[in-house]
Amino acid sequence: MTDPFVRLERSAFRRRFRLSEELRRYVAEKGLAAIRRHAEDFVRDRLAPAHPYNDGRQTPMKGHPVFLAQHATATCCRGCLNRWWHVPVGVPLSPIQQRKVVNLIMAWILRQVFACRRCGACCRIPDGIVRVSEGEISRIAAFLGKDEEAFIAAETELAPDRKGLVLKSRPDGACAYLDGENRCRIHPVKPDKCRTFPYEWMNPDSGRVCPALRDICG
Numbered sequence: 001m002t003d004p005f006v007r008l009e010r011s012a013f014r015r016r017f018r019l020s021e022e023l024r025r026y027v028a029e030k031g032l033a034a035i036r037r038h039a040e041d042f043v044r045d046r047l048a049p050a051h052p053y054n055d056g057r058q059t060p061m062k063g064h065p066v067f068l069a070q071h072a073t074a075t076c077c078r079g080c081l082n083r084w085w086h087v088p089v090g091v092p093l094s095p096i097q098q099r100k101v102v103n104l105i106m107a108w109i110l111r112q113v114f115a116c117r118r119c120g121a122c123c124r125i126p127d128g129i130v131r132v133s134e135g136e137i138s139r140i141a142a143f144l145g146k147d148e149e150a151f152i153a154a155e156t157e158l159a160p161d162r163k164g165l166v167l168k169s170r171p172d173g174a175c176a177y178l179d180g181e182n183r184c185r186i187h188p189v190k191p192d193k194c195r196t197f198p199y200e201w202m203n204p205d206s207g208r209v210c211p212a213l214r215d216i217c218g
Helices: 004-009 021-030 032-047 065-072 078-085 095-113 134-144 148-155 211-217
Strands: 156-158 165-167
Touching: 004 095, 021 032, 021 065, 021 095, 021 211, 032 065, 032 095, 032 211, 065 095, 134 148, 148 156
Parallel strands: none
Antiparallel strands: 156 165
16 A cells, blocks of 8 residues: 555645644644644544535644644545545545544654654563564565575564564564664564554653653653
């Protein structure tokens, strides 16, 4: 599946949106949890109804980070939702659809305000696990020049819930592929769980673990 942000960047209109310094400060002051609540409210009230009031013009072009994010992610009106994301018009958005829209909005905002410090903290979480799919195993093994079966036997183990495989960690809990300079040795083929943090997921304590998130989680 194509990364939605790759698609959006192809649009001259969508990629022109950026958060100003003032709106970045607003996110930092309010915290991501509060911004997410704002997004949930806007989506529920202005986008989710089958026939939103003033549809096509219900989302301002400025004034709040969520508004800019909606235009940047084509979630500003039901017409854009239909053209870009094939969401039917004339039908209320389900709770799951609303959550997906909010997740996309928040992922865009995070891309605007988050700057990784290359500290490796997210790769050293005690008891953290990184699940790997068959495709990811194949890509990592090929990148390392190893046979897949040998790679599975030496560098993966059964997940705690016995549903699939996870990458083995060092005895201290750090990822086995983290080098001494906090760089990932398999960065070009790293698993989706690593690639999408923190843009598409984070744990309740991620703000405590990651210094770059600490100031914007609220």
